[in-house]
Amino acid sequence: xxxxxxxxxxxxxxxxxxxxxxxxxxKGEAVGLxxxxxxxxxxxxxxICGLYLxxxxxxxxxxxxxxxxxxxxxxxxxxxxxxxxxxxxYHFGHGSSLLQDxxxxxxxMELIKNIYRIPADLYKQRMKTLxxxxxxxEQLPYRVSQLSLGQRMKAEVAAVLLFQPDLLILDEPFxxxxxxxxxxxxxxxxxTVSKRETTVILTTHNVEELEKICDRVVFIESGRLVYNGSxxxxxxxxxxxxxxxxxxQGTPPDLQDFPIERYRIDNHTLMLYYDNSVVSSKDIxxxxxxxxxxxxxxxxxxxxxxxxxxxxKEGNHGNDN
Amino acid sequence: xxxYLQFAVIKFRNKMAYRFxxxxxxxxxxxxxxxxxxxxxxxxxxxxxxxxxxxxxxTTNFIISxxxxxxxxxxxxxxxxxxxxxxxxxxxxKPVNFKLRMLxxxxxxxxxxxxxxxxxxxxxxxxxxxxxxxxxILNVLLCLVSVVLGYIVLWQxxxxxxxxxxWLFNVWGLITIKNVFVNILAGAYIPxxxxxxxxxxxxxFTPFDSIYFTPVQLYLGELQGWEILxxxxxxxxxxxxxxxxxxxxxxxxIKKLVVQGG
Numbered sequence: 001x002x003x004x005x006x007x008x009x010x011x012x013x014x015x016x017x018x019x020x021x022x023x024x025x026x027k028g029e030a031v032g033l034x035x036x037x038x039x040x041x042x043x044x045x046x047x048i049c050g051l052y053l054x055x056x057x058x059x060x061x062x063x064x065x066x067x068x069x070x071x072x073x074x075x076x077x078x079x080x081x082x083x084x085x086x087x088x089x090y091h092f093g094h095g096s097s098l099l100q101d102x103x104x105x106x107x108x109m110e111l112i113k114n115i116y117r118i119p120a121d122l123y124k125q126r127m128k129t130l131x132x133x134x135x136x137x138e139q140l141p142y143r144v145s146q147l148s149l150g151q152r153m154k155a156e157v158a159a160v161l162l163f164q165p166d167l168l169i170l171d172e173p174f175x176x177x178x179x180x181x182x183x184x185x186x187x188x189x190x191x192t193v194s195k196r197e198t199t200v201i202l203t204t205h206n207v208e209e210l211e212k213i214c215d216r217v218v219f220i221e222s223g224r225l226v227y228n229g230s231x232x233x234x235x236x237x238x239x240x241x242x243x244x245x246x247x248x249q250g251t252p253p254d255l256q257d258f259p260i261e262r263y264r265i266d267n268h269t270l271m272l273y274y275d276n277s278v279v280s281s282k283d284i285x286x287x288x289x290x291x292x293x294x295x296x297x298x299x300x301x302x303x304x305x306x307x308x309x310x311x312x313k314e315g316n317h318g319n320d321n
Numbered sequence: 322x323x324x325y326l327q328f329a330v331i332k333f334r335n336k337m338a339y340r341f342x343x344x345x346x347x348x349x350x351x352x353x354x355x356x357x358x359x360x361x362x363x364x365x366x367x368x369x370x371x372x373x374x375x376x377x378x379x380t381t382n383f384i385i386s387x388x389x390x391x392x393x394x395x396x397x398x399x400x401x402x403x404x405x406x407x408x409x410x411x412x413x414x415k416p417v418n419f420k421l422r423m424l425x426x427x428x429x430x431x432x433x434x435x436x437x438x439x440x441x442x443x444x445x446x447x448x449x450x451x452x453x454x455x456x457x458i459l460n461v462l463l464c465l466v467s468v469v470l471g472y473i474v475l476w477q478x479x480x481x482x483x484x485x486x487x488w489l490f491n492v493w494g495l496i497t498i499k500n501v502f503v504n505i506l507a508g509a510y511i512p513x514x515x516x517x518x519x520x521x522x523x524x525x526f527t528p529f530d531s532i533y534f535t536p537v538q539l540y541l542g543e544l545q546g547w548e549i550l551x552x553x554x555x556x557x558x559x560x561x562x563x564x565x566x567x568x569x570x571x572x573x574x575i576k577k578l579v580v581q582g583g
Contacts, residue, residue, distance in 0.1 A: 011581060049410065052580075052582060053580055067579070097408060103332075103335050110331055111328070114327040115416065117324070
């Protein structure tokens with residue numbers, strides 16, 4: 001379990017990457033950590049792992065100060081998948097969290113067994129269940145660098161589940177991978193969560209995955225905790241709504257006849273949130289196209305960030321758990 | 322300890338699985354040996370010895386120092402890659418000693434290189450070059466011990482330069498310069514016997530001659546009695562000194578990481 005009180009991390013550059021965050025995560029809980037890039041998610045994760053020294057505040061992970069633990073933990077598993085840079089080029093890829101590029105998958109698994117001191121019989125047993133689950137049997141003799149991004153991410157998650165950490169941290173595990181791999185990972189994470197033995201922290205921009213895996217959402221913006229609450233409340237209020245974004249030349253026309261949930265105008269951009277079963281996208285767009293000079297139109301499901309930012313702007317934020 | 326030995330074993334097995342990828346490595350080692358061997362053959366011009374150094378001694382020096390320098394494995398971009406990619410955090414989270422693990426993984430690859438690169442090179446070279454026979458079995462054993470110590474000296478120099486990646490954007494250039502320095506000062510390009518007196522005096526106060534030259538001297542039986550002990554003591558002393566410097570850099574780097582981020 002994780003307890004944070006007024007946790008702050010200020011980098012020497014003056015950036016408050018984590019600013020006065022208080023948070024409690026119970027054992028077996030699955031928490032979705034969200035926020036824009038640079039919001040402080042990864043810093044928060046590194047503080048939890050004891051890889052950053054907090055500037056001020058209190059943090060305990062499994063009743064221990066993670067920093068005093070000298071950054072070695074066999075009960076924490078972390079999988080990172082994000083855009084990495086090798087110092088010369090930026091490219092999409094997964095920073096190897098657990099697996100080593102030059103080793104075959106089989107030897108990588110043995111490496112994990114060795115690092116986390118998994119007894120031989122347990123290792124065999126877990127490999128027997130994990131490999132078919134992730135459909136990775138065929139990939140065993142291949143070097144990890146030869147695997148596709150999807151296979152690689154599946155292998156990373158399989159590797160982390162191999163030593164069954166008490167705390168499982170997944171930092172953007174779904175970036176750049178195909179739908180099938182995504183579904184496999186999501187399904188297995190759901191199973192892991194349902195056993196309520198592993199605490200899961202997941203950061204992602206993917207609303208569907210987040211919704212299916214996590215019970216709770218923690219939203220960070222500029223290092224501050226903005227929303228901390230159940231997914232249900234968010235869903236009731238916003239998910240299911242459509243978001244239409246229109247760019248106008250001139251002023252957007254009046255819309256008061258339509259049953260719109262909420263709207264926002266920024267300069268010449270109109271953002272509409274509406275329930276498609278109450279009012280159709282077709283009706284709204286045809287009305288607006290005939291009554292205003294529309295230069296661009298975009299209809300999408302709002303992202304969790306957008307929803308929460310909307311909530312926040314209404315002053316509707318707070319803790320409800 | 323068995324945990325760390327396993328790291329070496331896993332690396333060794335991995336190399337074994339892809340051993341054909343490394344066949345060309347033998348050619349590479351052999352080629353650089355032949356180049357230096359030919360140059361010195363021409364320089365000797367048929368003379369049996371120069372300044373008391375026989376041509377077969379020179380040949381043996383090259384096979385040991387050039388052979389080992391390509392066999393001694395150090396994954397020199399390891400630390401920089403981890404720091405640049407930001408995955409160093411993931412590495413530090415693992416419940417093993419990062420440095421020891423890195424060392425043993427390199428040892429595993431090094432052991433593979435010795436078996437599948439160094440030894441074949443020696444065998445092939447023995448057909449055309451006149452290698453000196455070891456002066457005795459004891460000398461071979463002493464040489465093997467000093468090879469291991471020499472490797473640890475070399476590895477730690479590499480680690481120190483690598484650890485500067487915490488502060489510098491790119492250490493590749495420094496590593497390249499370091500390798501040239503090491504190879505020259507350790508006698509891999511010019512045998513130590515032919516170095517000017519003043520340079521040898523300077524090198525005596527550096528760790529470089531304990532990397533390849535001490536094993537060469539032990540193999541040839543050039544060292545006797547106390548000299549053997551003194552040379553081992555020098556290797557050990559350098560291991561300690563370099564370890565302290567390496568730890569200092571490493572800890573400062575980690576401290577920078579946890580405070581300033583990375």
